[in-house]
Amino acid sequence: MEKQPKVLVTGSGGQIGTELVRALRSMHGTENVLSTDLIPRDRDEGAEGPFAQLDVTDTESFVALLEEHKINHVYHLAALLSSKGEKNIDLTWNINFEAHRKLLAACYSHNVDRVFFPSTIGVYGPTTPRQMTPQFTSFQPSTVYGITKITGELWNQYYKSRYGLDVRSLRYPGVISYEVIPEGGTTDFSVEMFFELKRKGHYVCYLKKDTRLPMIYMPDVIKATLGLMQAEVHQLSTSMGYNLSGFSLTPAELFEELQRYYPEATISYEPDARQQIADSWSETIDDRTASDDWGWQPDYNMQGMVKDMVKHVV
Numbered sequence: 001m002e003k004q005p006k007v008l009v010t011g012s013g014g015q016i017g018t019e020l021v022r023a024l025r026s027m028h029g030t031e032n033v034l035s036t037d038l039i040p041r042d043r044d045e046g047a048e049g050p051f052a053q054l055d056v057t058d059t060e061s062f063v064a065l066l067e068e069h070k071i072n073h074v075y076h077l078a079a080l081l082s083s084k085g086e087k088n089i090d091l092t093w094n095i096n097f098e099a100h101r102k103l104l105a106a107c108y109s110h111n112v113d114r115v116f117f118p119s120t121i122g123v124y125g126p127t128t129p130r131q132m133t134p135q136f137t138s139f140q141p142s143t144v145y146g147i148t149k150i151t152g153e154l155w156n157q158y159y160k161s162r163y164g165l166d167v168r169s170l171r172y173p174g175v176i177s178y179e180v181i182p183e184g185g186t187t188d189f190s191v192e193m194f195f196e197l198k199r200k201g202h203y204v205c206y207l208k209k210d211t212r213l214p215m216i217y218m219p220d221v222i223k224a225t226l227g228l229m230q231a232e233v234h235q236l237s238t239s240m241g242y243n244l245s246g247f248s249l250t251p252a253e254l255f256e257e258l259q260r261y262y263p264e265a266t267i268s269y270e271p272d273a274r275q276q277i278a279d280s281w282s283e284t285i286d287d288r289t290a291s292d293d294w295g296w297q298p299d300y301n302m303q304g305m306v307k308d309m310v311k312h313v314v
Contacts, residue, residue: 004028005113009070010056011078012101013037015257016118016221017176017184020075025049034069037077056099059106067111072228075116076103082122083274084184085145085164096148101155108165116229119153119241121214122186124282132283135243135289140278144184151271153240160239166227169241173285176305177218178312186277187213189251194313197258197265205314206272209252216246217300217308224296231294238289245285246298247305 007024024033036054052065057076064070068313070082078095085092100117106117121200124133125140139150156167181195182188189205190213196203216224224244228236255261255267290296 004032006069006071006075007075007078008065008069009033009034009035009074009075010054010062011037011076012051012213013039014077015177015180016172016218016225017075017077018180019177019218019222020077020225021049021288023052023226024075029312034065034071036065043089046191056103059099060310062103063106063274066106066112066258070229072111072113073116074103074107074112074114075229079116079118080145080236080301081182082186083275084141085148086143086273086277089144089219092144092250093148096145097151097155100148100152101300103165104159104165108159108163111140113166114229115156115165115167116225117152117156117167117241119169119171120146120217121151121171121281121285122277123150123153123171123219123241125225126280128282130281130283132284132287133243135238143277145271151239152251155247157239165218166202166233167239168223168231170228170290171241171243171285172221173240173245175218175221176215176309177221178309179218186274187215190215190249190254193251193254193258193267194309197262201264201304202266202268203255203260205267205269207251207269207276207278208275209269210250211275211278212248212250213278214245214248214282214285215302215303215305216244216298218233220246220298222297224290227296228290235294237293242296243285243291244290244296246300248284249302253302254306258310259300261306261310277303287301
C-alpha cells in the first residue's frame with residue numbers, strides 16, 4: 001500500500017481551500033492534512049482536522065510547520081485577488097510573490113516532494129488572443145495580481161529546471177461555488193448573482209452585460225487540482241500553469257439561465273473599475289494541453305452548474 005503524503009494547505013479558509021482541504025482529507029486521511037490560514041480556526045471548514053494559524057509571509061513559521069508535521073506535499077493557495085490587489089499593490093506583491101519565492105526555497109531545502117501553485121487567467125493581457133487562448137502565448141497582465149502570478153509561474157519553472165523541485169500549477173478561470181462567497185475578484189459576479197437573486201430578487205452587476213469570461217464550477221476545480229497533483233511526472237510537459245476552463249459566460253447569459261428558476265428576478269448593470277480588468281482577460285480558453293498531458297475533462301457546463309448551484313444556495 002502506498003504511503004499517504006503529509007499535506008500542508010495555505011489559505012485553507014478561502015473559496016477553494018475550504019473544499020480542497022475536505023477532498024484531501026477524504027483522500028489522504030484527516031490527520032495527514034494540515035490546513036493553515038491567517039484567519040483563526042473558526043473560518044476553517046475542515047475544523048475536524050489539524051489546523052495552524054499561519055501568515056505566509058512568516059517564512060520561519062512555515063518552515064517550523066514543515067518540520068513539525070514532516071510535510072512532503074504543499075498546496076500554496078494563500079493570495080490576494082485581482083480587484084482587492086489593486087488597492088494595495090505592495091502587500092499583494094509580498095503575499096502573492098515574495099512569500100511564494102521563499103516558500104519554494106523552503107520546500108526545496110526541506111525535501112518537499114510536490115508543490116501546487118494556483119495561477120490565474122489574470123496572467124493574460126491585451127496582447128493575448130482572447131478567443132481560445134493558447135497554452136503558450138503572450139503575457140502582459142494588467143493587474144499586480146496577474147503580474148505576481150506570471151512571475152510565480154516563471155519562478156516555478158526556474159526551481160523545476162535548476163533544482164528539480166516538482167512544482168505544478170493551474171491557471172484557474174473564474175471559480176463558481178456556494179460554500180464560501182469569494183471576495184476581491186473580477187469574476188465574483190458569477191457567484192454573487194445566485195445569492196442576490198435568491199435573497200433579494202435583484203442583482204446590480206459591476207460588469208457590462210456582454211462581458212464574456214471563462215469560468216469553472218468548484219467540483220471541477222477540485223477534480224483538476226487533484227488530477228494534476230496525482231499525475232506522474234513524465235506526463236507533464238510544463239511546470240508553468242496549465243490552461244484550464246469549464247465553460248464561458250456573460251452576466252446576461254447567466255441571468256437568463258437563472259430566470260428559469262427565479263422568473264421574477266431582475267438585473268441592472270453598473271460597470272465599475274473591474275470592467276477594465278475583465279476587458280483585458282480572455283473570453284475562451286484552449287486547455288487541450290491539460291487534456292493531452294493528464295486527461296483533464298470538465299464534468300459541468302453552464303446549465304449543469306446553474307442547476308446544481310440553485311439546489312445549494314440559501
